Amino acid sequence: MSERLKYRPFEALKDISIKQVKTPASVVDDCDYFSMAMARVREIKEFREIPYSAPSLSVPTQRPSNNVEDAEALTEIVMGRSPVEICHTQEYVEWAAAGRGQTRNLAARKDLLLRLHKGEFAVQDYLDLHGFTLEEAELLINDFITESVRRRLRCVKIIHGRGLRSPAGPVLKEALMRWLTGRMRKHVSAFTTARGCDGGLGAVYVLLK
Numbered sequence: 001m002s003e004r005l006k007y008r009p010f011e012a013l014k015d016i017s018i019k020q021v022k023t024p025a026s027v028v029d030d031c032d033y034f035s036m037a038m039a040r041v042r043e044i045k046e047f048r049e050i051p052y053s054a055p056s057l058s059v060p061t062q063r064p065s066n067n068v069e070d071a072e073a074l075t076e077i078v079m080g081r082s083p084v085e086i087c088h089t090q091e092y093v094e095w096a097a098a099g100r101g102q103t104r105n106l107a108a109r110k111d112l113l114l115r116l117h118k119g120e121f122a123v124q125d126y127l128d129l130h131g132f133t134l135e136e137a138e139l140l141i142n143d144f145i146t147e148s149v150r151r152r153l154r155c156v157k158i159i160h161g162r163g164l165r166s167p168a169g170p171v172l173k174e175a176l177m178r179w180l181t182g183r184m185r186k187h188v189s190a191f192t193t194a195r196g197c198d199g200g201l202g203a204v205y206v207l208l209k
Contacts, residue, residue, distance in 0.1 A: 089201065092201070093173075093177060093192065094190070094193065095190060096110075096190040097188065109190075112207075113192050116192045117192040117194075117195070119195050119198070121155035121207060124148075124156060125148060125153055125156045126156060126157040126159065127140060127156070129159060129160050129176075130159065130161055137172055137175070137176075138175070142183075146187070148208060149208055149209075154207065155205060155206070155207055156208065157194060157205055157206070158203065158204055159202060160173045160176050161173070162201055180206065188207070188209065189209050191206045191207065192204065193205075
């Protein structure tokens with residue numbers, strides 16, 4: 001029984017040391033892998049020298065300006081030596097009633113507006129809206145146009161002002177455009193901004209039917 005207790009089958013293992021496994025000499029490194037992969041690669045002699053030509057930079061030729069006269073005219077206006085034509089400003093307005101042949105009569109309508117703006121139609125009466133409210137102005141214009149038609153007047157002038165002192169801009173002018181092209185349209189053939197001597201951008205010529 002005591003002999004069994006002394007039996008130690010793994011006691012001999014204590015003298016055995018763990019030895020490092022030596023790397024086999026047959027193991028290849030990255031360089032060897034690259035050499036193996038490139039073994040069948042052959043040089044293409046035609047690609048030793050690839051011809052290259054730098055792209056030519058095309059400099060656009062500066063064309064002579066055809067707007068020399070326009071530039072000179074603009075300079076004259078900026079320097080105050082030449083007046084600005086009213087019809088070339090943003091405040092200029094014009095309108096003409098279209099007939100049945102609207103496309104065919106477009107040139108005629110444009111000619112009519114040009115003649116009206118130049119003052120070729122004598123102003124037979126006028127209405128000054130300065131100092132009136134929008135509601136009062138609408139009533140005055142309606143009565144003025146109706147009475148002018150009854151009197152068989154051909155051309156009248158309405159002074160609306162430019163609205164430069166109004167925080168909301170030319171409110172009366174914009175309202176007048178709506179009235180003339182809306183409820184009063186049946187009496188109006190055309191209207192344009194007046195000439196400078198007749199109020200300019202603060203007035204319109206109205207051509208009645």
